[in-house]
Amino acid sequence: MVTKKYLTVVLILVASGVIILLLSVDWEARAVKKQLHSLAKEMTWTPNENELEFALRVRHVQEKIAQTCQVDIPSYNVSQTVLQKDIPAYLSIARSYYRNLSVDLRDLKIESIRVPQAHGIATAYVKATDAYGQRNDQALALEFNLQKIEKKWVITEAKEMQVLEK
Amino acid sequence: MTDSAVKNFFFPKITKRYLLRVAVVAITAFIIFKFVFIPFCIQGESMAPTYVTGSFNFCFTMRYLFSRPVQPDVVLVRMAGQDVMLLKRVVATEGQSVEFKEGRLFVDGKKINEPYVSGKSDWNVPLTVVKPGHVYVVGDNRSMPAKGHAFGQTSLKRIAGTPLW
Numbered sequence: 370m371v372t373k374k375y376l377t378v379v380l381i382l383v384a385s386g387v388i389i390l391l392l393s394v395d396w397e398a399r400a401v402k403k404q405l406h407s408l409a410k411e412m413t414w415t416p417n418e419n420e421l422e423f424a425l426r427v428r429h430v431q432e433k434i435a436q437t438c439q440v441d442i443p444s445y446n447v448s449q450t451v452l453q454k455d456i457p458a459y460l461s462i463a464r465s466y467y468r469n470l471s472v473d474l475r476d477l478k479i480e481s482i483r484v485p486q487a488h489g490i491a492t493a494y495v496k497a498t499d500a501y502g503q504r505n506d507q508a509l510a511l512e513f514n515l516q517k518i519e520k521k522w523v524i525t526e527a528k529e530m531q532v533l534e535k
Numbered sequence: 536m537t538d539s540a541v542k543n544f545f546f547p548k549i550t551k552r553y554l555l556r557v558a559v560v561a562i563t564a565f566i567i568f569k570f571v572f573i574p575f576c577i578q579g580e581s582m583a584p585t586y587v588t589g590s591f592n593f594c595f596t597m598r599y600l601f602s603r604p605v606q607p608d609v610v611l612v613r614m615a616g617q618d619v620m621l622l623k624r625v626v627a628t629e630g631q632s633v634e635f636k637e638g639r640l641f642v643d644g645k646k647i648n649e650p651y652v653s654g655k656s657d658w659n660v661p662l663t664v665v666k667p668g669h670v671y672v673v674g675d676n677r678s679m680p681a682k683g684h685a686f687g688q689t690s691l692k693r694i695a696g697t698p699l700w
Contacts, residue, residue, distance in 0.1 A: 476616025492615040505683075506579070508621070510614040532614055532621065533672065533687035535660075 398479040401487045401515055404522045406474055408433045409493065413471040414464060423464070427457045435516060435523040442529045444509055467505075470497045485517035490530070571596055572699065573617060581674030581684055582622050585609070585651050586698070594620070596696040603628070604670050604694055606642070607651065611695045612672060620695055621685060623672035624651070633671045635660035635681070640673075654678030663688065670694070 411429045418426075431453055438451045451459065463470070477491040490512045497505045514526035547553055568574060572593040577586050586592070586609075594611045604610050604625045612621040627633045627642045634641040638656025640649060656677035665671045665688050673686035 475618040476614065478616060490615045492619040494619055508614060508619050530615070532612060532693060533685050533689050534669075535663075535687040 395479075395482070397482050397484060397487070397517075401479050401482065401489060401522050402477055404433055404515070405477060405489060405491065405513060405524075408524070409472040409474045415469045418464075423460075427460050430460065431456050432521075433523060435518070435525045438524055439526045439528070442509065442511075442527070444507060444529060465500065467497045467499055468502070470495065487515040487517070487522065489513045489515070573696070575611070575620065577622060580679065581676050582609070582624070583676045584653055585624075585675045586622060593699040594696040595699050598697040599691075599694060603691060604697075606647075607649070608697060610670075610672065610697055612689050613693045613695045617695055621672075622698065623674055623686065625670045626673050627665050627671035629665050629667045629669055631671070632662050632664050633660075634662040638677055649675075651675050652677055668692075 408430065411426050411433070414423070414426070434451070434453050434456060436453050438453070439449075440451050441448045473494045473496075474491045475494055477489060479487060479489045481488045490510070493509045493511050495505075495507045495509065497507075499505055510530040510532050512526075512528050512530055513524055515522045516525045517523075572595060574591070574593055577588055577590045577592065580588055594617075605628060606625050608625045610623060610625055612623055614620060626640060626647070631643050632641075634644075635656075635658040638658050640647045652675050654677065658677055658681045660681060663671070668691050669688040670691060671686075671688045674684055676684070
């Protein structure tokens, strides 16, 4: 009888813990983070990548970018509005310029989220080797603006934050 | 040390007191290494030869609790968070002018002797005045091209601390 009582109390405690945990998780923020990490993963390539893999990656990147996306990354001399349909061309240029590239997002933090808008910051650790074999690793502080369109978070703006002002 | 003492050290009896002690040590270590002495590994050559790539250190975050960074302190500059930080040397503080001529550093028009810099440098950076609430930071490795080197003025709010050694 006593054991049954204790078991019930333990079960109630565990159930309340799980409910509190589920309620305290910000699922939208998690979705935004997942989308950004996934984009960073798609921005990774090696010289061994074949055309099929490249095409697939381009499609995945396109799915994560809004119809028009403002990109301002002075470290890479990029400051322009990127159209979703132009992404294959931009990625082809980037792939011909950088033999291999990998992007890792660290310190990713969703600063504000009010559906359908979200704002996040992260440090992008970019490891790259150009066509001449020269390493060009950089850490960039980036901020992102995202919008939820048809249940999917897409990036509307990516901007480099100025950490060191020359 | 007797056999039983060794045995007790490696295989202690799991008592309430022991578990409490483990919890206190774990929580203390977490607080210390998360907020006071943040461990980091150096990647990159911008602070060579003072700090070389692959070396390990701790960021002491309490260093500038009651003071401000001054020349020639080495500081860690926060980016989006504390996972990736820039390791740089303070060469000028607010209100001072900074200039590089043929690799030589001039602060307020005076040439600065920098024993920590080795190797030839050909940097030419036009005169800049450090804004209020900012410090001017630069790496020790000036033999690399200025274009590929991250340097400039940064807000004091971005200074996370200083390396422990």
